[in-house]
Amino acid sequence: MGWWKSYAGDERFSSSTLTVLIGIFAVLWLLWPIKKQRKAAVPPLPPGPRGLPIVGYLPFIGTELHIKFEQLCGLYGPIYKVWFANKLCIVISSPLLVKEVVRDQDAVFSNRDVNKAILAITYGGVDIAFSPNGPNWKMLRKMFVREMLSASNLDTTFTLRREEMKSLAKAKEEGKTKTGKKDFLQVLLEIREQNNGAYSISMTQLKAVLVDIVVGASDTITTMSEWVMARLMKHSETMRKVHEELTEIVGMDNLVEESHLPKLQYLDAVIKETFRLHPPFPFLVPRTPSESRIIGGYHVPKGSSIFVNVWAIQRNSMYWDNPLEFIPERFLNDGYGRVDYSGNNFKYFPFGSGRRICAGLTLGERTLKYILASFLHSFEWKLPQGSEIDVSDTYGVVTKKKNPTVAIPTPRLSKSELYTE
Numbered sequence: 001m002g003w004w005k006s007y008a009g010d011e012r013f014s015s016s017t018l019t020v021l022i023g024i025f026a027v028l029w030l031l032w033p034i035k036k037q038r039k040a041a042v043p044p045l046p047p048g049p050r051g052l053p054i055v056g057y058l059p060f061i062g063t064e065l066h067i068k069f070e071q072l073c074g075l076y077g078p079i080y081k082v083w084f085a086n087k088l089c090i091v092i093s094s095p096l097l098v099k100e101v102v103r104d105q106d107a108v109f110s111n112r113d114v115n116k117a118i119l120a121i122t123y124g125g126v127d128i129a130f131s132p133n134g135p136n137w138k139m140l141r142k143m144f145v146r147e148m149l150s151a152s153n154l155d156t157t158f159t160l161r162r163e164e165m166k167s168l169a170k171a172k173e174e175g176k177t178k179t180g181k182k183d184f185l186q187v188l189l190e191i192r193e194q195n196n197g198a199y200s201i202s203m204t205q206l207k208a209v210l211v212d213i214v215v216g217a218s219d220t221i222t223t224m225s226e227w228v229m230a231r232l233m234k235h236s237e238t239m240r241k242v243h244e245e246l247t248e249i250v251g252m253d254n255l256v257e258e259s260h261l262p263k264l265q266y267l268d269a270v271i272k273e274t275f276r277l278h279p280p281f282p283f284l285v286p287r288t289p290s291e292s293r294i295i296g297g298y299h300v301p302k303g304s305s306i307f308v309n310v311w312a313i314q315r316n317s318m319y320w321d322n323p324l325e326f327i328p329e330r331f332l333n334d335g336y337g338r339v340d341y342s343g344n345n346f347k348y349f350p351f352g353s354g355r356r357i358c359a360g361l362t363l364g365e366r367t368l369k370y371i372l373a374s375f376l377h378s379f380e381w382k383l384p385q386g387s388e389i390d391v392s393d394t395y396g397v398v399t400k401k402k403n404p405t406v407a408i409p410t411p412r413l414s415k416s417e418l419y420t421e
């Protein structure tokens with residue numbers, strides 16, 4: 001108290017200090033209700049599990065993120081938050097809220113959440129998948145979808161796919177792949193050389209787009225081929241129906257051509273049902289809002305990471321009957337409304353939705369169906385004696401089978417030349 005007495009004795013100090021203090025109190029007193037009102041106007045963050053200081057919820061997520069996120073959805077509802085260290089992640093798991101993010105507020109939620117590893121792989125994020133929603137992304141995407149993956153380009157590149165498919169079915173001599181058709185690299189180089197104003201791309205952008213094609217196409221298509229084969233070997237009656245359809249549409253003395261694909265409706269339903277249970281990207285490719293928004297009545301801050309939980313939605317009994325059962329027939333009638341890969345049905349969107357929907361959808365869908373139809377038409381598939389199909393999965397860049405499928409093919413077609421020509 002000695003210090004106070006010495007100051008209080010100073011008359012100049014006591015009167016001026018008092019005036020200042022009273023002023024501060026008066027301002028705070030006046031501002032307090034306004035602050036309270038403003039606070040009330042900003043809704044709270046979504047609910048979510050408590051984590052530890054600094055690391056947040058990281059120590060508790062384990063390795064199977066898709067299963068953990070589905071469990072948390074059961075506890076906290078269709079929108080919740082999880083802190084991974086200082087990164088705020090918002091997980092969305094209902095069709096209604098997905099629509100808000102990818103349709104109603106699509107422009108704000110169409111940026112990707114990029115980290116240093118992604119920047120390194122994608123030449124600084126100049127590719128299609130990780131470019132911010134802006135002119136560079138628009139130009140690359142337009143070039144990719146309209147020029148490279150146009151219907152006519154896909155038709156002309158079929159010869160390349162057929163060569164590859166044949167080479168899988170028989171021992172192929174080296175150097176036989178010259179078909180005279182342009183592959184995607186040649187198409188890209190041509191577009192770059194033309195430099196006609198509509199698409200002006202640098203060599204770095206060209207390399208980044210090639211990375212998108214390799215990453216986007218290879219793991220997704222191979223993983224899905226394995227899932228479909230595994231499901232068919234587990235469900236022998238479904239396999240029988242697929243073979244029956246192939247026999248009828250393609251015939252036992254022909255190989256599958258892409259022109260057969262639109263007629264293979266049952267196989268189509270089998271593939272759709274497999275995508276429902278095993279979407280390769282369980283949370284799509286995470287997005288980040290360019291400004292703070294309200295979703296489902298909660299505050300979703302700018303820069304947070306948005307996980308759209310397609311895996312949980314496609315397995316939820318609120319939206320699907322017997323959701324964990326493999327029933328391709330559900331896609332043959334319209335009981336679930338129109339269900340395709342266009343991303344317009346927010347109960348089913350394995351290729352994503354909105355303006356950032358998969359840019360390689362047409363190629364992915366067509367190639368996957370062609371590979372599967374060819375494998376299934378050309379061979380009978382049997383499991384090695386004593387083994388069983390296990391359909392558990394494991395989380396990764398792409399969600400794969402936990403244990404690989406081993407199957408033994410035996411030729412099925414009537415003419416042996418079909419395997420050797």
Ligand code: HEM
Nearest residue numbers: 129212216217220284285351352353356357358359360364
């Ligand atoms: C089984 C096949 C495939 C599946 C299931 C798949 C799935 C997806 C998903 C879920 C997204 C994120 C969509 C979103 O955020 O809404 C995506 C984006 C993308 N995919 Fe695919 N994909 C497949 C095949 C392909 C293929 C064959 C290519 C290229 C040839 C490709 C290229 C891309 C690109 C470039 C993007 C980024 C689009 C953008 O950000 O604008 N994908 N894909």
